[in-house]
Amino acid sequence: MSILETIKSRFRPVLSELAPRTSSALLEMIRPAQESRFGDFQANFAMPLAKQLGANVGARELATNILNRVKLDDFCEVPEVAGPGFINLRIRDDWLIESLNKAVADPRCGVQATESPRTYVVDYSSPNVAKPMHVGHIRTTVIGDALDHVLRFLGHRVISDNHLGDWGTQFGMIIYGYKHFVDRAAYVEHPVQELGRLYRLVNKLVGYFDARQQLPELRGQVQQREALLSRSQALPESDKKRSAELQRSQRQLKEAQDALQETEARVRELESEPKTAALLAAHPRIADDVLRETALLHGGDAENLRLWHEFLPNCRDEIQRVYRRLNVRFDFEYGESFYHDQLSVVVDRCLQSGIARESNGAICIFLDGFETPMIVRKSDGAFLYATTDLATIEFRARTWNPDVILYVVDHRQSEHFEKLFAAARQLGYHRIDFRHIKFGTILDDQGKPFRTRSGDTVGLEGLLDQAVQKAHEVICRLDDEKRNGRELSEEQRARIAEIIGIGAIKYGDQSQNRESDYKYSLEKMVALDGNTITYLQYSHARVGGIFRKAEVDRAGIRTSPGSIQFALPADRALAMILAQFHQALLDVIVDYRPNLLTTYLYDLAKAFHVFFENCPVRDAETEALRTSRLKLCDLTARIIEIGLSLLGIPVVERM
């Protein structure tokens, strides 16, 4: 049990007796101390509880009373009541030492598996297999993978399921492209590249017609905003809001003009390329034809189905290549196509149970609190992703009987998931705890969604390459600057750069609060200081250096006799953090926030560096102290290693 859980378990009986209804909330008010002068932990429940119990109960008095009834002296120093009624707790050194001795000897560093495992389905990544993966897939993949690992490590049953987009319009595009533009030789030689080329080509042509169709609307918007601007200008000078209105109208007009210009430029650019222009002239109805190919595929057309079966394995291989590089694995990859024959069944079930009805030709589920319905069948008879999502819930419930389903998806889909979960509950899935694990957008340094200069999304692999290259530069520079000359071979440098580069992207992402947007900065992610992967890796590698210099076997030290001991404050400070690894992982899964793990690891690395400065290990004053410090070092490195592995990042032994 974590230290915090131990403390809570002691207070629980007394608090449940005093306040049966609110005791669990009150227990949550026991937490690590905010400042070291307040001890190791603080309990803040006395003030609210005093208020709850009545006007004439003093919080300090109440705190003292409670302390008299709670047994803590086997692992805490005598508690203090401070200020208006804070209870300050300091863990006894002998108890802390004992729990660390156990952690040192434990392959899991003191983290026990839960006694009440739950079954989680984690739905994340979910790319369209016909398109190259892009920057938008980073967060879902990295966060989902980390949650998967943390839950598993804590002893829960986890099923990771990659809900691949393998049945949508993108395949209509590839099929259309294949039928009209395929280069046979290239296809035979490198099918994946050729299919990718076909996808991009058709997407470009369709994009042209989309853009041209948008032009009238964009022009209308500019006119509308010009009108708004002149209306603001017409406001009397005395109006307080005039300048604000004016500014806003001007900005909005500029935005509309920019959007129009961009689109016009794109249209002109495509028209000016002779080859493209010829294709555009030859395929004027390509947008509709692509949809028709898709509809044929869904309708069971033999030829399109055959092509789909031929293309799909290639597309999936391509995606798997990226996952291998990212070191991400799924238990299952039931894509959209897997649910194809269930969609009409789901719609029928919605109709029969009365939660859905026909409206304007579409089958809709109207839900309380929502203005617009969730549409499960379009008026043309086609199904939507809401339909697939319901079919997926039905399948997962039947197959795995999960307690929780996590959807690691962009926050912009919040409303969709609120509706989906509400509909699922109406269909009878009350028992499942559905959670939308939402995350923010990755922005460029201007604060705009991260895109290439030409407005396309940024490819994921290119981003990885860039990070690896940047990491390589940093590794080489630092190795060259070493006092005794370079230590790493070219192969080592390349291998380390791959781990640090990809680790930088993963760690950089997960050190952000998942709900907020963040600015992508490669410089910051591979920086050497601050809360970065390099700082963590360096801390880990330094432990290796200590053991090498001291000529001690790391595995051997774990089982060697001798206890942890605290000679200096830095010994104890490091030990205190080491003892809280379990709690850090528990905190992560309360609200599914990996950044709580990165914060913990960063705190650990900082405490280790303070320890490193102040506490000689190899030349410790006594043999016993040397052993103690070696054990603390080893445990530090192992917790960093496990912690990073839970974030999907391997460690390097030297750098």
Added chain:
RNA sequence: GCGCCCAUAGCUCAGCUGGAUAGAGCAACGGAUUUCUAAUCCGUAGGUCGCAGGUUCGAAUCCUGCUGGGCGUGCCA
């Protein structure tokens, strides 16, 4: 129009269901090195937590209004 989210140091961000004097990192300035890898550590400076009210022993956190921004909004995913 309606709905959801956001606003914290010059910059990038934490701040865990209300708790003690709001924290990191970067950038700035000042120190520490015959090293267990200085890729580090110590220190200084920097804030009206968007604005105005309210709730209470206590508010960055909860409520209301306002300002500024993002996103979503019936047949895309």
